[in-house]
Amino acid sequence: MENDRISAETTILQADAAALGAARTAVLAGDIVAIPTETVYGLAADATHGEAVAKIFAAKQRPAFNPLICHVSDIAMAERYVTFDPVSRVLAGRFWPGALTLVLPLAESHDIHPLVTAGLATVALRAPRGFGAQLIEAVDRPLAAPSANPSGRISATTAQAVARELDGRVRLVIDAGPAPVGVESTIIKVDGDTVRLLRPGGIAAEDIEAAIGRPLVRAEQRAAIEAPGMLASHYAPSVPVRLDAARVEPSEALLGFGPVRAAGAKHAHAVLVLSETGDPVEAAANLFEHMHRLDATGATAIAVEPIPEAGLGEAINDRLRRAAAPRGQS
Ligand code: TXA
Numbered sequence: 001m002e003n004d005r006i007s008a009e010t011t012i013l014q015a016d017a018a019a020l021g022a023a024r025t026a027v028l029a030g031d032i033v034a035i036p037t038e039t040v041y042g043l044a045a046d047a048t049h050g051e052a053v054a055k056i057f058a059a060k061q062r063p064a065f066n067p068l069i070c071h072v073s074d075i076a077m078a079e080r081y082v083t084f085d086p087v088s089r090v091l092a093g094r095f096w097p098g099a100l101t102l103v104l105p106l107a108e109s110h111d112i113h114p115l116v117t118a119g120l121a122t123v124a125l126r127a128p129r130g131f132g133a134q135l136i137e138a139v140d141r142p143l144a145a146p147s148a149n150p151s152g153r154i155s156a157t158t159a160q161a162v163a164r165e166l167d168g169r170v171r172l173v174i175d176a177g178p179a180p181v182g183v184e185s186t187i188i189k190v191d192g193d194t195v196r197l198l199r200p201g202g203i204a205a206e207d208i209e210a211a212i213g214r215p216l217v218r219a220e221q222r223a224a225i226e227a228p229g230m231l232a233s234h235y236a237p238s239v240p241v242r243l244d245a246a247r248v249e250p251s252e253a254l255l256g257f258g259p260v261r262a263a264g265a266k267h268a269h270a271v272l273v274l275s276e277t278g279d280p281v282e283a284a285a286n287l288f289e290h291m292h293r294l295d296a297t298g299a300t301a302i303a304v305e306p307i308p309e310a311g312l313g314e315a316i317n318d319r320l321r322r323a324a325a326p327r328g329q330s
């Protein structure tokens with residue numbers, strides 16, 4: 001087991017059996033642990049333990065009105081906490097484990113702490129792949145886990161990014177390498193006959209529509225009520241972000257997409273390309289890490305080339321628009 005000390009207070013462990021034991025002990029003791037999932041790294045705690053969940057909010061400095069996604073191992077475990085409508089059941093059957101979160105009504109009796117749901121009558125559930133799934137089985141409790149980054153900052157897709165962003169605020173970070181999907185899960189809520197896309201994410205809306213044979217209803221940009229975590233200026237790097245850039249200034253960093261660079265790219269402060277071939281899946285996997293790296297170059301701004309909306313392009317553009325939104329607005 002490799003043991004990498006980032007600071008006196010944050011330890012990174014490679015995701016192996018010993019790390020699973022350490023994470024299990026921490027979760028059962030009511031502590032928070034940063035864990036890899038296929039989408040982004042999560043800051044996890046026992047969802048039934050109020051104090052443990054409070055530590056997540058404290059570490060993220062997240063507004064407490066913002067409900068958290070709760071992670072379960074499968075549909076059977078989910079049924080301890082929620083009731084499924086037929087469409088949600090189809091979606092869970094098709095996409096779990098995976099990058100799909102379903103907002104579902106809480107069962108009459110359940111022990112998920114109200115801090116997780118911000119007092120709502122619903123809870124957002126998903127079954128992750130990999131280490132997260134193993135940890136849930138090891139503790140046999142649902143894990144509340146938002147993305148492992150300070151509130152309003154870019155989501156972390158590597159253990160190193162978690163340690164850097166939350167340094168000193170989480171003791172244990174489990175490292176399973178770069179998160180393969182790279183953007184957060186897609187959030188869906190079935191509302192009678194309406195199937196709502198609350199947040200575009202790691203599973204393309206088109207794939208969900210194909211699975212249920214009907215179109216999704218997009219949440220309005222400012223429908224803060226439905227997904228209160230979707231603050232306009234979420235995911236912000238420290239410098240301004242400029243979208244749909246046809247050219248880049250010498251003081252700016254360029255985030256590219258596809259084979260052709262924006263005018264001025266040769267003289268740009270820095271250039272990183274999300275996908276040379278224009279593949280939105282590859283671009284999603286690189287998005288947050290490239291933003292982190294460009295943010296750290298000392299450029300005056302990050303100029304972003306246009307990215308088509310198809311497939312995961314919708315989720316990528318959603319995150320980029322939030323990164324570009326005026327700061328300080330909630
Ligand atoms: O990929 C992911 O989903 C990552 C990984 C770690 O699993 N998790 C994640 O969680 O992104 P978080 O907590 O950062 O995002 C939670 C989102 C927020 O937009 C929140 O408002 C919404 O889910 N949400 C949570 N509970 C909800 C509910 N009951 N109804 C509507 N939206 C809800």
Ligand code: MG
Pocket residue numbers: 146147155
């Ligand atoms: Mg987040």
